Each structure stands twice: as structure tokens, then as C-alpha cells.
Amino acid sequence: MKIMAIVDRHGLPLSVSTHAANHHECVWSAMFRLLHESKPKPENLIGDRAYDSDPLDAELRKDGIEMIAPHRSNRSQAATQDREG
Numbered sequence: 001m002k003i004m005a006i007v008d009r010h011g012l013p014l015s016v017s018t019h020a021a022n023h024h025e026c027v028w029s030a031m032f033r034l035l036h037e038s039k040p041k042p043e044n045l046i047g048d049r050a051y052d053s054d055p056l057d058a059e060l061r062k063d064g065i066e067m068i069a070p071h072r073s074n075r076s077q078a079a080t081q082d083r084e085g
Helices: 028-037 054-062
Strands: 002-007 013-019 044-046 066-068
Touching: 002 028, 013 028, 054 066
Parallel strands: 044 066
Antiparallel strands: 002 013
């Protein structure tokens, strides 16, 4: 089992849930459920390399959320973040 949480910049939990550990972290349904439970919605979302996904970035942008995550080493497409954010 793993625990997924969204916290503000001070570490205050905005939303917390548990998920099966045998699923990839970037399971959209789990993350979007967390985001919809979160009040207020974050402007920026910081994740690890598991969240480096162009389709995920596009979906989050529709809700006005910018995903900040380092690129995976095996990324086949051009970099989408310039490390300035």
C-alpha cells in the first residue's frame, strides 16, 4: 500500500488517499481524485520522475495546473521544461 498526498508549500495536507502499491504512481484517476478533493486547487504540482508525462501535463493544464517534474532519463521526446519554473 502507498499513500498519496497533496500538501501546500508549508507541508499542510490538502488531500490524502491510499492506493495499491502494484500500480504506477502516475495513475491519472488516483491523482485527479486527489486534485478534485483538494481545496483550494494548486497552481503548481511538483512530482518526481514518475510524473514526467506529456499527456498528463496537457490534462493538468486544462485545469490551470502546471506540473513540475524532472525528465526521465529514457525520455524519447524533446524536453518540455527548462528548469526555470
